[in-house]
Amino acid sequence: MIRQLIIEMSLSTSAKMLGAGRGLLCVSRLSKHTLPDLPYDFNALEPVISSEIMQLHHQKHHNTYVTNLNNLEEQIHNANEKKDISKLVSLQPAYKFNAGGHINHSILWQVMAKDGGEPSKELSAAIKRDFGSMEKMQEKLSAATIGVQGSGWGWLGICPVSKQLRIATCANQDPLEATTGLKPLFGIDVWEHAYYLQYKNVRPDYVKAVWKMPPRLPPLPALRDFIHLYKLRAKKILSQNFLMDMNITRKIVRAAGVRDGDWVCEVGPGPGGITRGILEAGASRVDVIEIDHRFIPALQHLSEAAEGRLHIHRADVLKTCVGEVWRENGFPSASHWLDDRAPPAHVIGNLPFNIASPLIIKYLREMSNRAGPWTCGRVPLTLTFQLEVARRLCSPIDNESRSRISIMAQMYTDPRLVFSEGISAATIIPGACFVPPPKVDVGVVRFVPRAVPAASSPFEVVEKLVRQVFHYRQKYVLKGLKTLYPEEIAEDRAHELLREVRVSPSTTSIRLGVEEYAAMAASARPLPITLDSLASLPNAVPAPYAYAHCSIMPSEGMRLRDFSV
Template identity: 45%
Template sequence: MRLPPLPTIRDLIRMYKLSAVSKLSQNFIMDMTLNHKIVQNAGTLTGCCVCEVGPGPGGITRAILEKDVDHLHVIEKDRRFFPGLQMLADVTGKLTAHHGDVLRFEMNNLFPESFITPWSESPPKIHIIGNLPFSIATPLIFKYMESISTHSDAWRYGRVPLTLTFQKEVAERMVAEPNAEDRCRVSVVVQNLCHVTVKKIIPGSAFVPAPDVDVGLVHFVPKKKPIIDLPYRLVTKVTRTVFHHRQKQLKNNLKALFPDDQQNLVDAMIGDADIDPGRRPISITNEEFKRLCVAYSRICDRLPYILNYDYRNPSSKKNYLSIRAVEEELNSVELQREQSKTF
């Protein structure tokens, strides 16, 4: 599909005085050849419903529309870009612009019900694409990973793939293997739920204004079954705790999962997972994280209050002490009953 003659991206920026806003981490791609390459790395889009997050002046938007998509939804927070986006909507009849913050925007009713595909089958003809502002990229991918884990939001339609930009170092963390120095909790969380690939490194000089870092284009395809098939909240709590101090031994980091008077549970968890307590966090494989999460889940099944315990939260500690006080009182009453029976 070829678009009719339109003002260039540079022309639109001049016409509507669309200077980048630093507090929104805005960086534009003027080169349409590069915009087409970004879209090409998303795969076949013909006949697909696409959602672009953060379209800005519409460079990637134009490249998507030229792929003859069924429909394109764009989510933009900055209203200054809407005249240019509306121009594309008018000439194609295939674009709907939504005003909103992508961190809060829900996509559960964005696409036709006919596009729903069972999770066990191939991904649906839906795709999410975006040149993300650096300030929201990491929080947004954690939000999307939670939705993937619960098959909610856009992922109620099936295993919807994503193609998104991140700072190069963040992109490299997502694909980092065990023992890589840039391995971190995002590595485990993303690899647990998705097949993830860095498709392209884009030099910072390709953006306007040019950031101080290069950019990685990352492609995600949700897995049919995660490595760690446990609630997202539990998995992220364990991985966050393990990587809290990257240079510390595993055993020392896991202490933060449990109250001071129940530190014996650290040894129980490590023993159940059958992992050397002296290991560094970056050396632990995804399968070993699975064993750690399963061991922690078993403890939480037996002692439910442990999952809600947060050593950084004073109210959590207060709640824990209240629960322990009730337990001790019940145990005391039970002991008195047993002693009365013996007499």
């Protein structure tokens, strides 16, 4: 079955539509082309095609073709009146491009459907006759469409003479009928504006999604009604806030990169807002870890609707090993740590503010040791934080928001505020989107583990050093390093360490990059603490004593007169 994006036109109705399409090429000064209305809402095709893409595609791109086409026809009309043949010739490429864009997109909106379904019996029979099966037709059209060089379209068309179905591709906005003589039945737009915001430059994933829609959830009560149904209330003492806007939850899931067939662990699902978005995105297995028993019935309701894809674990996320959960259930495709492509797995969470920092430290420790979910490869991690903490995690060098957690996060991952490329312009989630609304806004950070961490030293050594340096963030870095050593040798050892890594003693913590901290951790060798080493220090107490006759304690013991001071 083709869900959502379907061949909705039968062989007979397609001819009528293209007859109307040919009318677009009539140059008239009296009639203007207009942007056709979408027969559904912008978000009707989610999660396959996002509301943002649909709005830009229809309101911006298609509208531009219509505007340009009207302007060109005005120019053509004037050139005809003046019999300016050179002008007419010069306008033809632009006219072909914009008229083709208007024709192609007018067809596209009609062959996309929000409810899914099967093609008509007549069209199904023709597909089976000419391709053998629906699946073979999909494979051939997908391969041809993916292979389009640059921008263009993949089409399923019908020859008006032989009545046979054929697959064709057209470059740019060349219309199918004018280019090949085929009448279009179904088209796939592979201009990047049709998919880049959601699928980046991975065209095969987009084309695959057109045909193989992920399983959708059956109709469920609205999230707000869901909360009232189960009488759920956020507990202030647990820093709980429910994210109610499903558009935002879906946006978080898209930013996390969840795709059809992926495995996802969601920490702190609450009433299941983000959980719904994950299931809608087509995840084949979703494990949710929730400690609050009040949310379990609501999550069980979702689990029943998800037909076995949602698994509930009532547990403390700080004490739960996600990797064990996945391994026990047969995680399908762990990848090598150095593979460029991440494994088909994700950890996602809208966390209570009071556990966000301890949890990210736990996960960073597991990343450094390749433990927990990171036994499966470089699994990306997407978490919500107070906006101040989110910006701190991604803070650059010499920024006042830079802190211990900035260094630790950037030492082992590449943290990015999602929805935007830069920190200052980052899209935030307003506190008003939550119930109850917190007094702060929220940011979403996606962590991609580094293939090679910046630090080779044990995580505990790095964390200890960074913590001590940032404990005196307003002081010189020397001040924090001295606290790592006994007072008697602190000055010498701290200066020695800074000389080795070529860092000025008078710099401050926020002016150092992760490379400098990694180098300091590597040079901060543990002290060989022994009784002899302590006894050799100035003013050692007790003073060093030597046994007068032998260096080994005799089994029968010793007398005081045998010692020499």
